[in-house]
Amino acid sequence: MELFIPDLKKAKGRFLKFYAEIKVSGSGVKAYQDNDPVLKVSLQAAYVNNRVLIKGNWQAGFLGECSRCLEQTNFTLRESFAEEFIHLQAGEGGGTAGNISEKDEQFLFKGELLKLDEYFRQSFFLSLPLKILCHEDCKGLCPICGQNKNKSSCSCTDESTDQRWTPLKHFIEKDSGGV
Ligand SMILES: [Zn+2]
Ligand SMILES: [Zn+2]
16 A cells, blocks of 8 residues: 555645555464455545644454364454654655654655555554454353363363362361361
């Protein structure tokens, strides 16, 4: 995704609408049929005081394994964003043409194009959750028999009432009582 700065300047500070689809490789997650996830980006951009302001949102679908029940599930991530990029003028130091660089927590760029692919790629990486769930209240797998408890319940008993531990419990109580 690239914004052409002369077009933004012509709009004299008004926000213009843009839409782009950005394929993200190397994220470690895959979408349907082993494809790289695609970010669908809707944004508005304006050029004000040598800065490009952008705001909008993106969404991307990918496949993953639920960390509780291990079922393969389709996930959709959605993020909104608002950012500004300082447009370095001819003769100003720092920045390379077209590409965004970072200095003192600010984004800088030079030239007539603002290339945003890498910005959104990073944004996608940062929003990938460490743990994914097929749904909020996924019941997970039974730790004893491995049954997926979302599909059917099993007859395994809770560990606290498991009869196998009863003799050991007596032993521990007798031992500590004798000292
Ligand atoms: Zn699950
Ligand atoms: Zn079970």
